[in-house]
Amino acid sequence: MKTFYTIALSGLSETDAKQVFAAIESPKLGKWSPSEGGSSDLLIIDVDSVWGHMDWLRAVAEDRLCAAYTEQSSMRDCDLLLQKPLNSDKLIQMLLDVQNGAPAARKPEPAKHQAASAPPTPKPEAKAVPQAPAPMxxxxxxxxxxPAVAPAPxxxxxxxxxxxxxxxxxxxxxxxxxxxxxxxxxRDETLGTLLLDGAITDMVLVEGAAGDAKLAIDPINNIYRAPPQLKSIEKLLDVPASRIRPVSAQDAAVQHAGPEQPIVRLLWFAALCASHGELAPHLDPASTWRLTRWPQIEREFPRHFRIATAMMKQPATLEEIADAAKSPVGDVAGFINAYYVAGYVAPEGAAEPTDNSTSNVLGRLRRSFSRNAREASA
Structure with missing residues (x-):
């Protein structure tokens, strides 16, 4: 019988995350340990958070055993439901059920996932794309x-x-x-800077060399299409504006670009790539930083799990976090930049963001990495 289990969290508040980590120490349970989520035995997702619903769909599609943490009293296609506010006794009982093999992870049902992807179909109205191509x-x-002023001369x-x-x-x-x-x-702007400036307002497509990844961005519906692996599209963030072309949702290249994902994830990645090992110009390098909620940890960045774990213990400076996480200061700076604008990190003493809606997150991203912010730091 298995005696060691791993648990991963996505989107839970700082208080809830600490309560989960305290609960897994219960003597009633086997040995549970936090994990970055790539192959954990259980993934708990706050489906009411910014990344939540898309994380849920992706986890179910990957045949992961996950629990939906939500204010809803029920949820379709949900094997494990953990209602807010978090109750430690119910959590421990759920973990015992997992240890005992019930319920088993469900196999995804393709028809239902297609239905979940259906909402983007009303996008044909976004055929006219006047603003995105304007810079080009x-x-x-x-x-x-x-010449029209004086044809003869x-x-x-x-x-x-x-x-x-x-x-x-x-x-x-x-x-x-x-x-x-x-x-x-x-003309010299890149896709990444245009994204963070909020300059892309209609559906566009960016393609690399033959055989490379494609990236379709639909800011109207707050989604993008690309391969799930973020690093596969990293080079596309450096593509110049002249290679960004407007498209419609029915374009074949859009349909084959990859699965739908929340645009916040793309902007988070763009902010991370724009860090270059330093804090964003609007952030104080002397501040002490804390997590406001447990973030979505991307498995392509394993150091982020160590950084988040170190920050969860207590507020600390950039250097203190780097030392505790045994990570370079530049990685910590990038982590703070990206998760600050997404509402998961705040300086000590600052009020926790109360609005983590997609529109508010996009506003924070654009204020943080806008052209004016970059010029002010120059």
């Missing part, structure tokens, strides 16, 4: 109006541009060339 065509189209301009160009037209041309200047840097 604008620089190329704006110089064109200049334009024909003669190749021979003697300086002499034939009438003086009145010169100021007009100068004014026109000034206008595209602010938009010109957009």
């Amino acid at each position: 065509p604008t620089p190329a189209e704006k110089p064109a109006p200049a 334009v024909a003669a301009s190749p021979a003697a541009p300086a002499k034939t160009a009438p003086k009145p037209a010169a100021p007009v041309q100068a004014t026109e060339t000034v206008k595209p200047a602010p938009a010109q840097p957009a």
Whole structure:
């Protein structure tokens, strides 16, 4: 009979996470140990949190044994339900049931998962995509109006541009060339910076080289499509704006890009990649930091589990957390940047975010990593 078990959490508040970790020490249970979640015996998901519902769908699709932690009195397709507020006795009983082999993990039902993915189908109305491509065509189209001001001089301009160009037209041309200047840097902007600036407002598609991953972003419905592995799309965050193209939800490339995932996860990853080993400019490096809730730990970043565990014990500075987690300070800075904007980390003494809705998280992301914030730190 198995005597050692692992448990992983996703989205639980700091108080609830500590209560879970205290409960697994009960002498009534076998030996339970926290895990980052990749292959844990049980995953407890706060399905009411930002990542919650998508985490739940992904866990069920992977045939994971998971418990839904929720304020709801019931939940469809749920083997284990843990109601809020957390009751330690009920939690211990649930863990005993798991130890005894009941219930077993269910096999996913494809038809139901397809139904769960159905909501994006009403997206055809988002066919017109005027804003996302704007940074790309604008620089190329704006110089064109200049010849329209004086067609005759334009024909003669190749021979003697300086002499034939009438003086009145010169100021007009100068004014026109000034206008595209602010938009010109957009050609050098990358997908990652555009995401964090909030500049992508309609569905777009980014593709790498032949055979590489595709990334479809649908900010209207707060989802994106890509392979589940975040590192497979890391290079796409560096793709220049000129390679971002508008698409509709029915585009075949969108359908084959990958499963639907919450856009917060993509923005979290973009914030992490934008860290470059340092705290974001709006954060005080001298602050002490704490977890406000147990975060969704991405299995591709195992050090994040150690960092979260160290932060759960007590508030600490960047260097203290790095020392306790035996991780580089740069990794801790990236962790804090990404989870701060997602509402999972806060400086000691600061009020805990009360609104962790997707729209509010996106607002924090954009305020934290906007162009103005980057320029202020320069």
